[in-house]
Amino acid sequence: MDYDLGADAAELRKRLRELISAHIPEGFLGACTDDPRDLATTESFCKLLASDGLLALAWPKEHGGGGSSVWQQTVLREEMWAHHEPRGAQYMGINWVGPAVMRYGTPEQKARHLSAIAAGEVLWCQGFSEPEAGTDLASLRTRAVPDGDGWRVTGQKVWTSYAQMASWCVLAACTDPNAPKPKRLSLFLVPMDRPGITVRPIRSMLGPHHLNEVFLDGVEVFADEVLGEVGDGWRVMREALAFERVGIARYARCESLLDRMQTELGEDWDRLPESIRSRWVRALIDLRVARLLAYRAVSLQDDPSAGPAASAARIATTTCDQLVAELLFDALGPSALDSGSSAALHGAVEDHWRYAQAATVASGTIEVQRMLVAREALGDHG
Amino acid sequence: MKTALPEDIAEFAAVAAKRFTRFGGPQAALRAETEDHLRHDARAALADLGAFDLDVRSAGDDLLAAAVLGQAAGAAALPYPLVEELLAIDGARLALVNPDAPRIDHGDLAGDWIAADLDGTRYHVHPSSRTNAKLGPFLVPAILTESDGTVSAADVDLHLTLGSWRILGAVQQALEITRQHVTARMQFGKPLAEFQAVRFTIADASVAVRGLHELAKYTISRTESTAAQVRSADALILRLKAADTARQVLRTAHQLLGALGFCDESDVSVLDRHTQPLIRLPLSSEMLALRLVPGVRGGQLETLFSDPVAAEPV
Numbered sequence: 001m002d003y004d005l006g007a008d009a010a011e012l013r014k015r016l017r018e019l020i021s022a023h024i025p026e027g028f029l030g031a032c033t034d035d036p037r038d039l040a041t042t043e044s045f046c047k048l049l050a051s052d053g054l055l056a057l058a059w060p061k062e063h064g065g066g067g068s069s070v071w072q073q074t075v076l077r078e079e080m081w082a083h084h085e086p087r088g089a090q091y092m093g094i095n096w097v098g099p100a101v102m103r104y105g106t107p108e109q110k111a112r113h114l115s116a117i118a119a120g121e122v123l124w125c126q127g128f129s130e131p132e133a134g135t136d137l138a139s140l141r142t143r144a145v146p147d148g149d150g151w152r153v154t155g156q157k158v159w160t161s162y163a164q165m166a167s168w169c170v171l172a173a174c175t176d177p178n179a180p181k182p183k184r185l186s187l188f189l190v191p192m193d194r195p196g197i198t199v200r201p202i203r204s205m206l207g208p209h210h211l212n213e214v215f216l217d218g219v220e221v222f223a224d225e226v227l228g229e230v231g232d233g234w235r236v237m238r239e240a241l242a243f244e245r246v247g248i249a250r251y252a253r254c255e256s257l258l259d260r261m262q263t264e265l266g267e268d269w270d271r272l273p274e275s276i277r278s279r280w281v282r283a284l285i286d287l288r289v290a291r292l293l294a295y296r297a298v299s300l301q302d303d304p305s306a307g308p309a310a311s312a313a314r315i316a317t318t319t320c321d322q323l324v325a326e327l328l329f330d331a332l333g334p335s336a337l338d339s340g341s342s343a344a345l346h347g348a349v350e351d352h353w354r355y356a357q358a359a360t361v362a363s364g365t366i367e368v369q370r371m372l373v374a375r376e377a378l379g380d381h382g
Numbered sequence: 383m384k385t386a387l388p389e390d391i392a393e394f395a396a397v398a399a400k401r402f403t404r405f406g407g408p409q410a411a412l413r414a415e416t417e418d419h420l421r422h423d424a425r426a427a428l429a430d431l432g433a434f435d436l437d438v439r440s441a442g443d444d445l446l447a448a449a450v451l452g453q454a455a456g457a458a459a460l461p462y463p464l465v466e467e468l469l470a471i472d473g474a475r476l477a478l479v480n481p482d483a484p485r486i487d488h489g490d491l492a493g494d495w496i497a498a499d500l501d502g503t504r505y506h507v508h509p510s511s512r513t514n515a516k517l518g519p520f521l522v523p524a525i526l527t528e529s530d531g532t533v534s535a536a537d538v539d540l541h542l543t544l545g546s547w548r549i550l551g552a553v554q555q556a557l558e559i560t561r562q563h564v565t566a567r568m569q570f571g572k573p574l575a576e577f578q579a580v581r582f583t584i585a586d587a588s589v590a591v592r593g594l595h596e597l598a599k600y601t602i603s604r605t606e607s608t609a610a611q612v613r614s615a616d617a618l619i620l621r622l623k624a625a626d627t628a629r630q631v632l633r634t635a636h637q638l639l640g641a642l643g644f645c646d647e648s649d650v651s652v653l654d655r656h657t658q659p660l661i662r663l664p665l666s667s668e669m670l671a672l673r674l675v676p677g678v679r680g681g682q683l684e685t686l687f688s689d690p691v692a693a694e695p696v
Contacts, residue, residue, distance in 0.1 A: 001446070001603040002384045071383055078686060252686055259687035262679060269679060274672070281674045284683050285619050291686070292385075292596035293589075299385045312589045367582075374581035377561055377588050 003295070005071045012072050016054070016079040023048060024086050027346030031088030031165075032209040039165065039209075042088030046120030049087065056094055056118035063102060063110070064118030070298050078252035084348070089162035093117040093124040097170055100240035101189075104228035109189060113168070125166035125192070127157045127214055128237070134159075137172070138181045138234055142216060144173035144188070150222040151175065153188070153196075156215055163199045163212035166192050171221070172237060175230055185233030188221045196220070205354050246297050246310050247363055250317040251290040254324040257352055258284065260345050261328060276331050283320070283327050290316035308376035311369040318359040318366055325356035385599065387450065391443065394431075395450035401427050402458035408555075408652040414461035415519045421491065424462040428455075438468050438540060441606045445540075449547045449602050456551025459649075459656040461520060463488040465544040469537055471496055476533065477507065478541050480664040481526055487659045489522030497526055498533040500542075500618075500664060500673065506530050518659040535610060539617035543601055545660050546617075546624040550591075550598050552657040553624075553631040557591050559650055560584065560635045563642075580638060587634045594627045608684075609691045615674060615682040622670040625661045632657075 023045055031042040049055040058073040059065020066072075080087055087094070098117045101109055116122045133140035142155025153173050163169070168191055175186040192199070196219035202211040228236040258280065262269050269277075293313035300306040328349045329336040335343070339350045360366035387395070405427045406413070406420075414420035428434065433451055436444045448468055455464050466475040466488070474494035477486040481499050489495060489509035497505040505526035512522055561584060564574040574580045601620040605613055635650045636643040643650045665673070677683040681691045 001387060001599055003600050003603055005383055082686070255685040256687055259685060274675075277675045277678070278668070278671045280678055281671045281683065282622075284678065284685060285623055287685070288600075288619065289593040289597050289623065292600050293593055295383060296385050296592075296596050299383060309592070312592050315585070315589045316593055370582045370585035373585040373588050377584050378565055378575040378581060 003292075005075060006069065008069065009071045009075045012068075013075045013079060016076065019045075019048065019052075019054075020079070020083045020086060024083060027341050027348075028084055028086065029346070029348060029351045030084045030086075030207075032207045034208055039088065042086055042090070043120075045086045046088065046090045050118060050120040055087070055090065055120050056098065058094075059098060059114075059118060060102075063098070063114045070301065074246075074249070074295070074298055077246075078249040081249045082252040082256040084253070087120075089123045089125075089165060090117075090120055092126060092162070093122065096240050097124045097126075097168075100170075100227065100236065103239070104236050106224065108224060109227070113189065122168055123162060123166045124168045124170065125160050125163045125214075127160055127163075127169045127171040127190075129159045130156060131158050137237065138185065140172060140174060140185065142171075142173045143177070144175045144186060144221065147220070150220060150225075151188075153190075153216045153219040153221055156213065158202075158211075158213050160199075160212045160214045161210055163192070163214050164201060164209050168192060169197075169214070170227065171216075172233055173216075173221075175233075179231060182234045183231045185237070186230045187227040187233040187236055188225045189227055190219065190221055190225060194219055194221075206358060207351075207354070241364075246294055247314050247317070249294065250321045250359060251287045251294065253352065254283070254320050255287050255291075257324065257328060257345065257348060258287075261331065261349065264345060265331075272331055276327070279327050279330075283324050286316070286320050286323065290320045293317075305376070308373050311372040314364070315366055315369045315373065321352075321356040321359035325353040329353055385596070387446065387599065388443070391446045391450055394447050395454055398431050398451050398454035399457065401431055402454055402460055405458065405460070408459040408649040408656075411459040411461045411656055412646055412652045415514075421461050421488065421520075424460050427460070428462060428464060433464065434467065436468060438544070439536070445602060445605065448544055449598070452544045452547040453551035453554070453598075456548035456657065456660075457555035459552065459653050461488070461656070463491065465541060465548065466495075468544065469541055471533070471537075476537065476541065477524075478538065478545075478664045479505070479507075479524070479526070481505070484524040484526050485518075485521045485659070485663060486524050487518060487522075487663075488520045489524055490520070495524075496533070497524065498538060498541075500538060502532045502535050502538050503529045504531045504533045517655050518662075519655065521659055535614055539605065539614050542617040542621045543598075543605065546620045547598055547602070549624040549628050549657060549660050550594055552653050552660075553591055553594065553628050556631050556635040556650055556653050557584075557587055559648075559653075560587070560638050563639050574638065583634055583638065587631045590627045590630050594623055597623055611677075611680070611682045612684055612691050615677045615684070618670050618674050619683070622667045622674070625667040625670070628657060628661045629667075 031039045046055055053066045056065040057068045057076050061067045098114055101113050128137055130140045144151035144153045171188045171190045172185055174184045176184055196217045198215040200213045204211045293316045297310040297313045300309050332344055339347045343350055410420055436448050438445050438448045466477050469476040474496045477495055477497045479497045486509055490512050495507040497507045508525040509522045515521055564580050567574045597620055601616045632654045639650055642648050645651055681688045
């Protein structure tokens with residue numbers, strides 16, 4: 001038994017921290033802010049990472065990636081999320097759209113999309129959720145009606161992150177409403193500037209650009225834009241999302257925030273109420289456990305028990321996100337509500353609390369994760 | 383990184399579990415409350431497994447073997463002070479105590495005892511007799527003499543760590559019993575396992591137990607490789623998490639087993655009552671958390687971002 005990530009992973013962590021320190025401004029809180037310079041920061045940082053072979057670190061070299069170990073990928077995931085994801089929306093293309101194209105794409109699709117993603121030149125969004133199909137994605141209603149050699153897509157997507165900035169979308173639509181549920185859907189790789197696509201931002205507590213509605217009004221899609229087989233979208237979607245199994249390394253952001261907050265408080269930390277300091281200890285312990293559960297899930301990889309292990313890791317880390325948000329707010333008192341550069345950690349605490357509310361909702365709700373863990377323990381009852 | 387136990391250790395764990403089943407499992411522990419010879423039989427079972435040949439202070443495979451042995455003993459509520467004997471000093475079993483209210487599990491067994499608190503202060507011990515308590519039926523109040531030197535921090539850390547592996551075994555077994563119960567027990571015409579509230583409760587307990595298992599493996603794998611202060615913090619962290627997890631999982635077990643779980647004919651009742659000393663002693667998890675507070679700013683409570691802690695001069 002050995003929990004060392006390896007010398008190459010340690011070296012990578014050091015290198016990433018140096019790059020972030022040199023190129024990401026202090027107080028950076030991600031791409032989705034009111035300040036357009038933040039989006040520009042992520043775009044230039046992605047190109048920098050790409051030029052160093054770090055953006056698509058996990059990808060095979062033949063597709064423009066770095067061919068790294070899973071532990072180097074883990075370090076990349078931790079350091080990026082800890083530092084407010086300076087890749088911006090790129091992680092979606094890198095983490096699952098690209099790998100899905102590698103597995104299911106045609107040679108033409110691979111040639112068109114993979115090198116562009118690896119170079120940090122394009123942003124992707126994911127057109128899955130609908131007003132009446134969130135967690136129950138197989139029930140989505142957006143229709144793709146045959147039209148000539150392709151289809152016309154009509155419907156509405158919602159909660160579509162990054163839709164305003166994305167140049168491409170993985171669009172899920174129903175190609176055969178009479179087929180059994182798992183065979184109704186197909187996935188299309190569609191440019192966002194195609195006529196008939198309208199994006200409307202939704203104001204939310206998460207900040208600008210994050211949530212959007214996407215209206216599809218007779219959007220033309222072509223046969224060569226289908227990812228995988230027609231009618232096989234549900235399977236492709238499920239398998240593709242499994243690339244994101246372990247998900248975001250939320251524990252790393254939490255550990256970083258607690259570390260930065262403790263440094264900022266200095267000796268005042270010792271004067272926090274005993275109950276807060278005790279909760280701080282417990283939070284750090286829970287974060288260690290969440291990190292170890294994530295490592296376990298990563299180490300299992302293709303093992304049949306990898307799915308429930310990843311769900312357990314996600315339950316632990318998303319719960320920690322909210323626990324740390326409340327802890328930091330309680331530690332700060334009234335000033336916790338302040339935002340902007342004059343607030344604690346340049347607004348990172350307030351930002352974290354808002355985003356933490358979505359931790360147990362985004363990318364598979366905690367209820368779904370519990371269902372998956374329970375299924376392993378109890379079988380398919382219910 | 384290798385997060386799985388080595389194969390030979392996993393095999394040894396399976397052999398130990400079988401031997402403790404042959405001993406009689408938690409129901410034998412229940413009988414041992416009134417039939418003293420069973421505690422000697424428990425020791426014989428441990429001796430069969432080579433427990434007392436293990437050099438736990440040497441770390442490596444012997445320590446891992448002791449950990450999984452403790453885990454199997456915890457699952458069976460084995461009525462014997464295994465950790466205390468594995469860490470014996472000059473033939474005297476080592477007990478961790480709270481000097482404000484010293485109690486020693488199985489302290490009435492023949493043989494010498496040494497007590498130490500979490501600071502490593504060592505005491506001579508005069509155990510009295512058992513009080514036939516429901517919670518911790520083998521607990522013996524003890525009188526400590528004036529402090530008598532020190533016990534190494536490494537021994538205190540190992541004691542906390544190996545005791546946590548016993549707790550791990552107990553909670554894994556409690557969860558398994560609960561899992562079997564909810565899949566078999568019919569209510570309103572269907573198994574309890576078909577109710578979503580039950581499924582989610584089992585899922586939460588399962589995540590807690592998985593997390594404790596990972597933490598236990600991680601902690602024991604690095605006892606030799608970390609600075610002494612970090613190792614001590616690691617041991618406190620593991621014990622705190624083990625105690626908290628036990629409280630959650632045993633509560634879940636009682637709730638889902640209903641009245642059956644309170645009855646001694648159910649292993650959950652025995653596991654709960656017999657594991658209480660490990661969960662509560664030498665300090666509550668609240669007190670363990672307070673002991674860890676200075677380690678936040680001191681860096682002993684390691685994170686991805688804490689600065690390395692320099693080794694203390696010997």
